[in-house]
Amino acid sequence: MALIVHKYGGTSMGSTERIRNVAKRVAKWARAGHQMVVVPSAMSGETNRLLGLAKELAPAKPADAYHRELDMLAATGEQASSALLAIALQSEGVQSVSYAGWQVPIRTNSAYTKARIESIEDDRVRADLQAGKVVIVTGFQGVDEDDNITTLGRGGSDTSAVAVAAALKAQECLIYTDVDGVYTTDPRVVPEARRLQTVSFEEMLEMASMGSKVLQIRSVEFAGKYKVPLRVLSSFTPWDIDLDEESKSGTLITFEEDEQMEQAIVSGIAFNRDEAKISVLGVPDKPGIAYQILGAVADANIEVDVIIQNVSKDGRTDFSFTVHRNDYAKTIDLLKEKVLPGLGVQEVVGDAKICKVSIVGIGMRSHVGVASKMFRCLSEEGINIQMISTSEIKTSVVLDEKYMELAVRALHRVFDLDQPAAA
Ligand code: ASP
Ligand code: MG
Numbered sequence: 001m002a003l004i005v006h007k008y009g010g011t012s013m014g015s016t017e018r019i020r021n022v023a024k025r026v027a028k029w030a031r032a033g034h035q036m037v038v039v040p041s042a043m044s045g046e047t048n049r050l051l052g053l054a055k056e057l058a059p060a061k062p063a064d065a066y067h068r069e070l071d072m073l074a075a076t077g078e079q080a081s082s083a084l085l086a087i088a089l090q091s092e093g094v095q096s097v098s099y100a101g102w103q104v105p106i107r108t109n110s111a112y113t114k115a116r117i118e119s120i121e122d123d124r125v126r127a128d129l130q131a132g133k134v135v136i137v138t139g140f141q142g143v144d145e146d147d148n149i150t151t152l153g154r155g156g157s158d159t160s161a162v163a164v165a166a167a168l169k170a171q172e173c174l175i176y177t178d179v180d181g182v183y184t185t186d187p188r189v190v191p192e193a194r195r196l197q198t199v200s201f202e203e204m205l206e207m208a209s210m211g212s213k214v215l216q217i218r219s220v221e222f223a224g225k226y227k228v229p230l231r232v233l234s235s236f237t238p239w240d241i242d243l244d245e246e247s248k249s250g251t252l253i254t255f256e257e258d259e260q261m262e263q264a265i266v267s268g269i270a271f272n273r274d275e276a277k278i279s280v281l282g283v284p285d286k287p288g289i290a291y292q293i294l295g296a297v298a299d300a301n302i303e304v305d306v307i308i309q310n311v312s313k314d315g316r317t318d319f320s321f322t323v324h325r326n327d328y329a330k331t332i333d334l335l336k337e338k339v340l341p342g343l344g345v346q347e348v349v350g351d352a353k354i355c356k357v358s359i360v361g362i363g364m365r366s367h368v369g370v371a372s373k374m375f376r377c378l379s380e381e382g383i384n385i386q387m388i389s390t391s392e393i394k395t396s397v398v399l400d401e402k403y404m405e406l407a408v409r410a411l412h413r414v415f416d417l418d419q420p421a422a423a
Contacts, residue, residue, distance in 0.1 A: 001033040002171035003129070007139065007161030010044035011178040012235035013081045016088075019043075022176075023088035025239040026134060030094055032243050035129040037168065039139045039161035040085055042077025047140075047154070050074050067112035071141070071151045074113075075100070078138035078157065086136050097128055098136035101143055106160070108142035108150045115150035117142055117159065117222075120167035137164055158219035166226035173223070173230050174247075175215065180234035181251035182207065182214055184417040185269040189408050192418035198252045199267060206360040206394045207270045220253070227255055265363030265370055266415040271408050273355045273401050275305060276328035277386065279320040280335065282346025285312035289343070293319060296339045302327045306356070306389040306398060316346075320387060322398065328352050354386065355404040358396035359411060371395045377414040383407055 006029070008022050022040070030036045041047075050073050059066055082098040089096035104124060108115035128135045139157025142150050152159050158175060165173035181195040182204065199207070201224045208217040214232055223230045233250025283289050290309065297304055307321040323331050328350065335348050364370045371388075374395055378385060383406065387398035399407055412418060 001035070003035040003037070003168055004029060005037045005039065005161055005165040005168070005170045005173040007039045007157060007173065007175045008041065008085075008235055009157070009175075009177045010041040010046070012176055013040050013042070013085070014044040016084070019081070019084050019088050020091075021239050022085060022235070023092050023094075025176075025235075026085075026089060027092040027094045028239065028243060030134050036134045037125060037129070037164055037170070038085060038134065038136045039157060039164055040078065040081045040136065041139050041157040042074075043081050046077040046080070047074055050077055064112065068148055071112050071115075072149050074151050075138070075141040075149050078140050082136045082138045086134075089134055089136075094134055095132055096134040096136060098138070099124070100138045100149075101141035101160070102147065102149060104137060106137075106142035106163070108144055108152070110144040110146070110148065110150065112148075112150055114153040115142060115144070116218075117152070117163045120163060122167050125164075125168065153216070153218070155213075155216035156218070158216040159222055162219045162222045162226075162228050162230065165228045165230075166222065171229070172247075173228050174250075175219075175230065175232045176235035177214065177232060178234070178236065179214060179232075180236075180249070181232050182253075182268075184267065185271070185408055185412055189271075189405050190269075190412045190418075193412065194418065194420065196251050196267060198254045200362050201253055201255050202393055203267050203360050203362055204253050206358065206391075207268055223253060224255075229253075264361060264415075264417070265367050266359045266361040266417065267363070268360050269357065269408050269411050269415075269417065270360055271355060271357045271404055273404065274325050275322040275354060275356055275398070276325045276350060276352035277320060277322050277354050277398060278328070278331055278335070278348065278350040279318060280340070280345055280348050281318050282316045283319050284344055285315055285317045289317075290319070292343060293335070293339055294321065296334065297321075297323070297331060300330070300334055302331055302334075306387050306396065308387055308389075322354070322356070322387070325352055353401045354398050355401040356396050356398050357404060357407045357411065358394050359415065360394045362393050364393050364395070373414065374411060377410050378407060381406055381410050 086096040086098040107119045125135045139160040183193040185193045187193040205220050208220045230253040305322045310318045383403045385397045389396050
């Protein structure tokens with residue numbers, strides 16, 4: 001018998017029939033003797049629907065007061081699904097109670113629409129578990145120190161579940177979703193993509209940040225920090241499959257490089273089209289220049305990803321970096337208006353039609369020639385690389401977006417990701 005946290009995504013909670021299935025599955029775990037805490041998302045489409053309504057009525061200049069109300073509003077989606085799940089469990093003959101984030105409470109900071117969890121009080125939940133109840137805790141939300149309701153950002157229920165699991169020191173946090181695990185790459189792009197039985201926390205972090213949208217990235221960070229054993233698995237298996245089989249299915253996110261793990265050098269290919277490239281040409285090459293350009297960008301709350309500075313020639317250098325595509329126009333304007341006039345820069349150019357493709361694997365730490373294999377593969381496909389960046393366990397390239405799928409398929413093949421890992 002163990003304390004287990006389940007998290008169910010919006011699709012899994014998408015109708016009363018599906019909620020009934022979730023209840024039956026949770027009841028199966030509870031009857032096997034486990035203490036169960038369940039964190040559901042809102043029913044699919046509900047958060048979008050609510051935020052859409054707000055948008056229709058939004059003031060011309062949205063201020064903090066507006067964002068406060070967005071959280072007040074969006075949090076109701078999870079409140080509804082949680083109550084429905086508790087009711088469905090009661091119908092299964094299982095005692096159950098649901099709590100909104102503020103009732104637990106889950107304390108967050110006051111950053112509306114993207115709040116961070118600061119602490120979770122576990123007394124109430126523990127008392128209910130002790131009394132034999134299944135406890136449902138709303139995902140996606142908390143409460144700040146002034147008792148304002150906050151939400152954690154889109155996809156935030158994953159983070160709620162992991163945080164609850166950490167606070168309760170759960171044996172495992174199972175994330176039930178509409179895919180059956182973490183894949184070597186997106187199967188919609190590469191049909192031969194394979195499900196990974198295990199993936200290390202570091203790799204998952206790289207994949208999650210690279211647009212493999214299985215888990216909210218913050219949940220992975222949280223799991224890493226508090227060493228929460230995390231499993232991603234399908235909510236579409238029949239609810240009455242054998243519990244042992246179910247508890248071994250999906251993908252386990254691991255913390256150690258143990259012998260059992262699949263020993264592939266590259267574990268997955270991540271990609272996204274969310275970025276845009278900006279180059280500042282003819283920057284005077286002197287101390288403080290990088291800070292003057294990127295400091296201003298950071299001060300405007302714009303996140304920068306790949307950064308490249310060239311060797312200088314005749315006292316001038318070129319500087320390139322990528323930002324989220326949504327920030328592209330804003331960044332160009334900011335540079336042109338506020339930063340560059342003082343610097344004597346020759347030109348700012350940019351391209352929003354790029355993509356980033358990365359190979360990810362902890363095996364890259366101990367193997368040489370992995371990046372060059374990637375570059376050879378791309379050259380054989382005739383794909384030009386525009387930027388390169390590397391970390392210990394990842395090599396990323398920026399390419400013209402029209403080559404994204406070709407690059408991903410070719411790399412998937414070259415690194416043998418469609419072959420089951422050797423035992
Ligand atoms: N319901 C929220 C969203 O749609 C949170 C979540 O599902 O994780 O983003
Ligand atoms: Mg999600």
